[in-house]
Amino acid sequence: MFAKVAFPISGFKTFSYIIPKNLKENIQVGTRVEVPFGKRIVKGIVTELQLSVSFKGHLKEIASIVDDLSIMTPELWSLIKWISTYYLTPIGKVAKAVFPKTLSTRYKPPICWYVKVVENYDKKNLILLKKRAPKQYTVFNHLINNNIIIKVGDLSKYCSSPMAICKSLEKIGLVKLIEKTLLPDATGFIFDPIHKDVIFNEKQKNVLKSIIKSIDKNKFESFLLHGVTGSGKTEIYIDAVRHCLLSGKTAIILLPEISLTPQIAGRFKSVFGDQIALWHSKLTQSQRSWTWTQICKGSFKVVIGARSAIFSPLKNLGLIVIDEEQESSFRQDSPEPRYHARDVALVRGTFEKSIVVLASATPSLESYYNYKQNKLKYLHLPERFGVAEYPTVHLVDMLSEQKESGKYGQVISGLLQDKIEDRLSKNEQIILLHNRRGYSPVIRCSDCGEILNCHQCNVALTYHQKNLQLLCHYCGHKESSLDKCCSECKSTNLLYKGTGTQKVEHLIKDTFGDVRIARLDMDTSKTGLGITSILKSFAKGDIDILLGTQMIAKGLDFPNTTLVGIINADLGLYIPDFRSGERIFQLIYQASGRAGRKDKKGEVVIQTYAPDNPVINNASELDVLKYYNIILQEREELNYPPYSWLAKIEITGASRDSVNNQANTILDNFENRYGGLEILGPVPCYLERVKNRYRYQIVLKSLKKIDINGKLLHSFIEENMERFNKNFPSRQNRINIHFDPLSLI
Numbered sequence: 001m002f003a004k005v006a007f008p009i010s011g012f013k014t015f016s017y018i019i020p021k022n023l024k025e026n027i028q029v030g031t032r033v034e035v036p037f038g039k040r041i042v043k044g045i046v047t048e049l050q051l052s053v054s055f056k057g058h059l060k061e062i063a064s065i066v067d068d069l070s071i072m073t074p075e076l077w078s079l080i081k082w083i084s085t086y087y088l089t090p091i092g093k094v095a096k097a098v099f100p101k102t103l104s105t106r107y108k109p110p111i112c113w114y115v116k117v118v119e120n121y122d123k124k125n126l127i128l129l130k131k132r133a134p135k136q137y138t139v140f141n142h143l144i145n146n147n148i149i150i151k152v153g154d155l156s157k158y159c160s161s162p163m164a165i166c167k168s169l170e171k172i173g174l175v176k177l178i179e180k181t182l183l184p185d186a187t188g189f190i191f192d193p194i195h196k197d198v199i200f201n202e203k204q205k206n207v208l209k210s211i212i213k214s215i216d217k218n219k220f221e222s223f224l225l226h227g228v229t230g231s232g233k234t235e236i237y238i239d240a241v242r243h244c245l246l247s248g249k250t251a252i253i254l255l256p257e258i259s260l261t262p263q264i265a266g267r268f269k270s271v272f273g274d275q276i277a278l279w280h281s282k283l284t285q286s287q288r289s290w291t292w293t294q295i296c297k298g299s300f301k302v303v304i305g306a307r308s309a310i311f312s313p314l315k316n317l318g319l320i321v322i323d324e325e326q327e328s329s330f331r332q333d334s335p336e337p338r339y340h341a342r343d344v345a346l347v348r349g350t351f352e353k354s355i356v357v358l359a360s361a362t363p364s365l366e367s368y369y370n371y372k373q374n375k376l377k378y379l380h381l382p383e384r385f386g387v388a389e390y391p392t393v394h395l396v397d398m399l400s401e402q403k404e405s406g407k408y409g410q411v412i413s414g415l416l417q418d419k420i421e422d423r424l425s426k427n428e429q430i431i432l433l434h435n436r437r438g439y440s441p442v443i444r445c446s447d448c449g450e451i452l453n454c455h456q457c458n459v460a461l462t463y464h465q466k467n468l469q470l471l472c473h474y475c476g477h478k479e480s481s482l483d484k485c486c487s488e489c490k491s492t493n494l495l496y497k498g499t500g501t502q503k504v505e506h507l508i509k510d511t512f513g514d515v516r517i518a519r520l521d522m523d524t525s526k527t528g529l530g531i532t533s534i535l536k537s538f539a540k541g542d543i544d545i546l547l548g549t550q551m552i553a554k555g556l557d558f559p560n561t562t563l564v565g566i567i568n569a570d571l572g573l574y575i576p577d578f579r580s581g582e583r584i585f586q587l588i589y590q591a592s593g594r595a596g597r598k599d600k601k602g603e604v605v606i607q608t609y610a611p612d613n614p615v616i617n618n619a620s621e622l623d624v625l626k627y628y629n630i631i632l633q634e635r636e637e638l639n640y641p642p643y644s645w646l647a648k649i650e651i652t653g654a655s656r657d658s659v660n661n662q663a664n665t666i667l668d669n670f671e672n673r674y675g676g677l678e679i680l681g682p683v684p685c686y687l688e689r690v691k692n693r694y695r696y697q698i699v700l701k702s703l704k705k706i707d708i709n710g711k712l713l714h715s716f717i718e719e720n721m722e723r724f725n726k727n728f729p730s731r732q733n734r735i736n737i738h739f740d741p742l743s744l745i
């Protein structure tokens with residue numbers, strides 16, 4: 001017997017090996033093996049079993065098997081193959097992204113001891129105890145008074161060795177010790193379990209009924225659940241998952257970023273307890289492999305996590321939910337494979353014969369279009385949960401505001417200031433969105449007008465007040481602002497322009513005195529724990545104003561928040577990308593949805609310099625469908641997705657000339673162009689230089705009318721690039737191919 005083995009390298013080639021007799025039983029397609037490769041032993045994955053090989057040279061033997069249990073299902077293997085083909089990524093690289101590094105670690109999660117009082121204990125023992133062992137008596141008294149299950153360690157307030165005391169108490173039949181495994185996820189990423197009693201309204205009942213009916217069919221079906229913020233989507237996921245578990249099935253819930261949605265994880269945890277695994281980037285290698293192994297063994301039935309949770313090796317999958325499906329974090333751009341977890345989920349659904357629910361208050365335009373094309377079934381929750389109403393929106397034209405007040409560069413309008421004051425006096429909470437971090441995002445020389453750029457990137461440096469630093473947000477380069485001068489004329493007269501979150505924070509403190517404000521952006525939330533603790537304090541009411549970048553616009557539910565202010569709605573509007581408008585619309589809409597819950601009506605103040613811009617205008621009307629119909633028409637006229645397939649060939653390298661030449665050589669050597677294919681470029685990318693590498697791109701659009709399933713575009717790129725790499729191999733430059741890129745900048 002022979003096996004073809006693929007490696008996590010950039011080539012698509014596989015290599016044949018002999019399967020030694022002692023391993024014959026355990027090697028299947030998808031098994032990870034160690035094999036001699038040149039002079040080294042390397043890890044690879046078996047892609048095919050063969051009875052004979054045509055290769056005439058000397059074949060080597062597989063040395064060993066990497067994992068000691070089967071880590072794959074046939075459906076997952078089909079998915080890996082699909083990703084490799086669709087995103088033009090070698091199968092070894094896909095496998096590397098899907099599996100934890102190694103699964104044969106000795107990691108065991110820590111164990112924690114709990115104690116509780118035994119029901120119907122013998123009262124006689126207690127009287128004896130009071131006399132003979134007063135310490136044990138104190139501890140027992142504490143337990144009985146609280147009547148809950150308690151961590152043994154927490155009893156150290158009452159005695160110095162709680163474990164020994166609990167053991168003695170157990171011996172005389174007063175308490176019971178309970179061992180619990182501390183799951184790797186449990187610390188910090190979730191809110192304490194949130195218990196809720198939920199009564200669904202008619203609309204919600206109908207949505208749930210459709211989903212459950214579909215789960216029972218045991219076949220692939222996909223839905224777009226369009227539910228406004230606060231319409232109770234999480235509760236519907238929970239009931240659908242409950243139904244899966246009752247019928248012996250499993251489920252995956254994908255969230256855009258787990259640390260930003262601790263409430264959802266907390267809700268799930270309170271309902272399903274230890275049947276849930278959390279899968280996120282903060283897990284260590286060994287926690288990862290332990291969790292993966294437990295999923296393979298069937299100990300976890302539900303996986304909640306960010307995009308890579310879509311690869312969880314669950315068996316008998318019944319349901320995949322993608323919450324906030326429009327979020328760009330579901331797309332992985334680097335390293336390869338460059339995949340979109342939403343699209344991968346839909347494909348996995350077909351292999352698993354399970355149902356896939358894409359959910360959002362502001363669906364991606366693709367999903368909205370797919371529903372219009374009858375590819376997704378539409379489920380609509382147009383109403384907010386309970387009696388909460390939509391917020392009232394005020395649009396503030398900052399230009400006329402400035403004219404009136406005479407204050408140039410005003411950051412907070414009179415209206416927003418009044419509203420903030422009003423809420424502070426009523427002890428209600430406020431969310432302020434400003435989607436730019438740092439203090440001043442632009443530094444300009446007042447003598448020659450030059451803007452200070454990062455020396456490695458064509459990107460303006462941002463001034464950060466902490467440590468008086470200038471930072472490049474693209475490569476992370478830092479320098480002190482103290483002795484900085486203009487790179488052109490050496491003048492030290494520098495103007496700090498523009499407004500970042502730090503400056504807004506500063507202004508708010510200046511205006512409102514001792515207001516309790518917390519800032520949530522990349523600078524204050526280096527760790528997931530930091531984010532959760534800020535969100536927790538806000539939920540508890542320890543913070544009046546939560547200020548932040550788009551991070552705060554996610555699925556948070558704070559009933560006491562009655563005012564949302566958007567400091568500058570235009571940020572990002574003029575970035576030359578076909579999705580800019582859609583993104584800004586979604587951000588404004590999502591942020592506005594944070595205002596008002598339960599019985600308190602919310603208000604939103606949107607500040608803009610472009611009140612007539614259709615994006616801002618429609619966002620302020622909170623009318624998703626109206627805006628979507630406008631941009632769909634725009635996209636159709638310009639042949640952009642969802643009316644075409646899109647691919648981007650990106651060439652990067654240290655020399656501008658070499659990158660430019662190579663890009664042009666690629667273009668000149670394209671063969672077999674077809675009608676319906678549009679080629680744009682090569683042009684320098686919007687950020688032409690990042691980390692000292694120049695970037696050029698060629699964009700290909702293939703009309704769906706002609707190229708129904710994208711196959712024409714795929715084979716065009718595959719064939720041309722294969723020929724190109726053979727004829728013009730380059731060591732200097734890197735060529736990256738992005739299928740369905742989210743942006744063209």
Ligand SMILES: [Zn+2]
Nearest residue numbers: 445448486489
């Ligand atoms: Zn200058």
Ligand SMILES: [Zn+2]
Nearest residue numbers: 454457472475
């Ligand atoms: Zn830089």
